[in-house]
Amino acid sequence: MDAEYRPRLGGDADKNGAVLRTLLREAVPGRLVLPAGSYPITGGLVLTDSWSLSGASTTLWRAEAEQVPLIQVAGSDVSVTDLTLELPDASPGPHDGAEWTAVTVGSYFYPERPGWIERIAVERLVIRRPGRCAANTITLIGAVRAARFTDLEVHGGGTAFMAHWGAVGTGVTDIVGPSLHPHHFRVDGFRVYDAFEGFCLSSVHDVEVRDVRCERVEIGFRLLPGDNTDRYREDSAAAGINERLLIDGCDIGWCGDLYALRVAGWGRSEVDGVVTTHAFPELGIRDVTIRPLPIVVAHGTPREGRRPTVVENAGPVDLDHVRVVL
Numbered sequence: 001m002d003a004e005y006r007p008r009l010g011g012d013a014d015k016n017g018a019v020l021r022t023l024l025r026e027a028v029p030g031r032l033v034l035p036a037g038s039y040p041i042t043g044g045l046v047l048t049d050s051w052s053l054s055g056a057s058t059t060l061w062r063a064e065a066e067q068v069p070l071i072q073v074a075g076s077d078v079s080v081t082d083l084t085l086e087l088p089d090a091s092p093g094p095h096d097g098a099e100w101t102a103v104t105v106g107s108y109f110y111p112e113r114p115g116w117i118e119r120i121a122v123e124r125l126v127i128r129r130p131g132r133c134a135a136n137t138i139t140l141i142g143a144v145r146a147a148r149f150t151d152l153e154v155h156g157g158g159t160a161f162m163a164h165w166g167a168v169g170t171g172v173t174d175i176v177g178p179s180l181h182p183h184h185f186r187v188d189g190f191r192v193y194d195a196f197e198g199f200c201l202s203s204v205h206d207v208e209v210r211d212v213r214c215e216r217v218e219i220g221f222r223l224l225p226g227d228n229t230d231r232y233r234e235d236s237a238a239a240g241i242n243e244r245l246l247i248d249g250c251d252i253g254w255c256g257d258l259y260a261l262r263v264a265g266w267g268r269s270e271v272d273g274v275v276t277t278h279a280f281p282e283l284g285i286r287d288v289t290i291r292p293l294p295i296v297v298a299h300g301t302p303r304e305g306r307r308p309t310v311v312e313n314a315g316p317v318d319l320d321h322v323r324v325v326l
Contacts, residue, residue: 003030013040013063020045034058034083044068049075054082061086065135067096069104079121089133089156095172097162100135102127106142106182110168113178120147129156132196132218132298142166143180151189160192160214165203165226165241172270177232181205181241192217196298198252202226203267205240210248218256218297220290221247223314225278227267246284255293257302261322265314279315288322 005023009016016039023032029050038059043066047053053071062070065088071080080103090100098108105120127137137154140147140163154160163182169175187209192198198214201207203226214220225242233241254260263285266277290309295302308324311317 003028005030005032006035007032009035009037009039011040013042016041017043017045024048024051034060041070042066044070044072046072046074047078047080050077051075052079052081054079055084056082058082059084059086062088064088065090065100067092067099069099069101069139071103073103073105073120073122074107074117076117077119078117079123080125081121081123082125084126084128086128087135089129089131090135091133092135097136097159097164098139098141101139102137104139104141105147106140106144106166108141108164108166109170110142110166110180113168114143114180116143116145118144118146120144121150122148122152123150124152126153127155127157131156132158132194134158134196136160136162137195138162139164140182140185142182144182145184147182147185149185149187149190152187153191154195155193157195159197159200160195161187161190161199163199163201163204163207167232175232175271178234179203179232181233183207183240186210187212197221198250200224201245203241204245205242206244208246208248209250210246212250214251215253216255216293216296217252218254219258219262220250220252220254220260222262222264223280223283224264225267225280227269231269242278242280242283244282245280246286247288248284248286250288252288252290253293254290254308255296257295257297257306259310260290260292260308261288262310262312263314263317264310264312266312277313280317281315283317285317285319286321290322290324292324292326
C-alpha cells in the first residue's frame, strides 16, 4: 500500500461524494487521507481490497438519510481510522440492519457463495446521530473474519454495534445457504451515549468484547442465536456458532424499561416459522455492571416493572459476574 491520495473537498456534498467514489473506483489501492475540516457528502464510499481511509481532524456528514452505508468495507486488508461521521436519524425496516449505517463491514445476502473478507481495522471513530432511532451505527455482517474495532465513540442512533450472520439468498424468506457467520473479531474500548442499544451479537463465534461503557441506553447488550441458521451452515461440527464469546468489562447506564442484558437461546426461522433452541457454549460474561437510571424511552409509554437481566432457554449461562448497582 504505497500510493497515497489527498483529495480536496469543499462545500458541495454531491461533488465530494463523486470525487471520493471516482478515486476509490479508478485509482490503485492505497492510503486515502481526507483533509482537516467538516465536509458534507452524499452517497456511500465502498472500500475494496487494500484501501486505507483516514482523516486528520475530519468530519463527514449527511444532511439527509440515505439507505447506503456512508462507508462500506467490501474487501480485505482495509482500515478506517480517525474520522468523525455525522448522520441524521433514519427509519430502516426490520431487516435493513446493514443499510442506513455509518459503517458496514460485509454484506447480508449474497447471490452465490462469497470469499471471506478479513484483516479489517476500524479505529478511533466518533459517530453521531441526533437522538435514538432504528438505524444501526456500525454493522459487521456475513462473510467477515479477523477484524478489530478499537476506540470507538457513538452518540445516538439504534444499536451502536451490530454483528450478524449473512447467507446466500435474496432475502430472509429466500435463504438457500450456506450461511456465513462473522468470527475471530474483537471490540475493545467502546463508548456509547444516548443510543437505543450498546451492542448485539447474533449467530457469531470466537468473539471478544472488552472495555465497554454505555450511558443512557435502553438496552446494554443482547446475545442472539440467529433464526435457525444451523440448517444452512456447511459444517455443523466445526462452525461453532455461538461458541467462545467473551464479554469482559461492561458498564451500562440503563434507562430502558424492559431489560438491560438479554441472552436468548431460541430462534424462529422466517423461511418456515420453525423455532429451535441454541446453547451458548464457552460463554464468558465478566465484570458487567448495570446502573439503573430514570426511565427515558424514545417511543411509546414506559412499561411498568423493569428486569435487569433476561436469559431465555440459553443453556447454562453464568451471570454470577453481573451486578446491579442501585
